[in-house]
Amino acid sequence: MSYFSSNFKLGILGGGQLGKMMLYVTRKFDTTTKVIDSSQDAPARLACDEFIQGDILDYDTVLDFGRSVDVLTFEIENVNVDALEQLEHEGKKVFPSSKTLRIIQNKATQKLFYTDHNIPTAPFSRFAYVSEIEDAITNGGLELPFVWKSARFGYDGQGVKVVRSFSDVKQLPKGECIAEDLIPFKNELSVIVSRNVSGEIKTYPTVEMEFHPEANQVEYVLCPARLPKEITDKAERLALKVSEAFQHVGLLAVEMFLTKDDEILVNEVAPRPHNSGHQSIEGSFTCQFEQHIRAILDLPLGNTESKVASVMVNLVGAENHTGDVVYKNIETIMAMDGVTPHIYGKKQTRPFRKMGHVTIVDKDINKARSIAQSVKETIEVISK
Template sequence: MDKAFYNSNFKLGILGGGQLGRMFIQEAINYNASVHILDPSELAPCKDIATSFTQGDLMDYSTVVSFGQNLDLLTIEIEHVNVDALETLEKEGVEVYPQPHILRMIQDKGTQKEFYKEHSIPTAPFILSDSFDYNIELPVVQKLRKGGYDGKGVQILRDKKDVTHGFHEPSVFEDLIDFEKELSVIVARNTKGEVKTFPVVELEFNPEANLVEYLFSPAAISQEVEQKAQDLATQVAESTKVVGLLAVEMFLTKDGEVMVNEIAPRPHNSGHQTIEGNITSQFEQYLRAITGMPLGDTSIIAPSVMVNLLGEKDHTGEAFVEGLEEVMAISGATVHLYGKWKTKPYRKMGHVTVVDKELESAKEKAKKIKDTLKIKTR
């Protein structure tokens, strides 16, 4: 890298201006980093805190190329971007992380699963199909190969009546795993090949929205499982040779084995607690990784619980935060609102992290927060 990333003439760009980019900028400011954003929405959460903001389509080839040509380094906060444009920019000398070929693989869940198989990375048995397979053995998890995110494009087919709702686009059909817990490991790999994992976290999902509702750090697992999960995340990072972060979502099976469910090549909802709960946050680690700096200490400072703040079910319109004052009075609670002025059912509007000396105490506070802080409309 010819110029230091903390100099004013170094331009770091992000495709996507949502909450992940917003939290990245909040950390990058500590290093005087100049961050430029491209996002399709004029109301993007990053708009007012970025060094510069460009409104444009992330899937449009010419828009992405035009945005990236004057940058020194380009990264992403969402996978759904034009990879052809990133490959062009890379050939023109712009550093692009994560690398375009990794994004191309991750954009297609079928290619992603085949990558795991090729590299002996444990994952649920699967088959690929270009249309709905009526002969598929039930129960099964059907995932669209492309376009799915935040629980969309994924459904469990348990019996024949569910089959009528099956997707008819190219899909992955996975065995339904009878898992004990859902886990996640954030792993970083920098430009020099240094790899570090964060401690394993445990996820609890909202059954209606299929989104993370609570995150617990550290996960309630044995040291043996902790090591297996961190080793597996390291294996994925080394196999892909990614530069940046990977969120490696895993299943812990009833017999104590861990297997990869999916990966995301960026900061992730399952790492938000690191801002308050760990020595280095996932966002600072991402900056360190893509700029070739030494990776930071990932140790836990204190047990923590993250609560996702989702838009209330029957509320669409200008957002009103109910119960904020009560939550701000809770010791150890830190509120993060994402700069989204409009709410809708189950939209990610923010999160709260609770740190405490004991995880059970943090869980009790998190439950109170969940019951108190509501994102509504007036």
């Protein structure tokens, strides 16, 4: 099948910033696209060939949308997986598969998957109700502190909380969850693995991530990670093991903890382009978004090596600002060497909402990190 300047149609569930950046690639390839999102102001609406406003968690909506395209992919995990499974039964190509997504959608199921496949991960307990956590603490089956994670619908730092006291438990949302040991790690790492339909596999270099302590969101991504080669090699081997276990098609971002004893534990995965790969747009021979499109269309995978050291800075809404967005001092950062801003097209800002990112490239990763700090301290995402 020809994907270039043809009648082929690629469907994308979700029209957020990841969908928008996928469309950079489909425009380059002249591949026809159809996007669905619940918001009429979705960032991807202007770059696709056809945009539909609809609920991607609704069974019939996803089913009808999937039947109207040739290959279906997604930019967010919160979609109706039952509809994807039915589409596969009807012969529709869905990548990554409903089987992969069903495991990843639920953090408890995802953690059990790691245990079953001998993939190192932090010890955890699974709970159907918050009251069960209270009982476990009272009876000595669970020790404080621990990390609480909602089993479903956590995203961008939401659905994760460090529980340090019994009173903290009272504030937790209800529903299925996991309680995970609080790991004394020294670095958070990520490796993105690409795998096409034919089974060709490539990994991107290990990156290190620095998180905002309050929002639990990535603030900086550094590529390459400033770690010994034996550590990054170990991370990439583990990411390949995770990829092999899932047998996914497309991208799989494997987030990991590097412990104080130099052990590597899998935290969680995302079956799509990921925040930890945004710097690849400027920094890599093949950016993660092009690699995802290549993989799901079973095209040869591109070169994942870095052309230059790169750092990504997330642009998130400033605290105490809600409303029409203003990017204060953006001209100032654009005057800095090697700085490229990406604005996602969200007209309304709110505290910690992802509004864009900035990539900084330089031959020296430490210099790039220094410039990234200046960028972070200069630009402000505020409201009018």
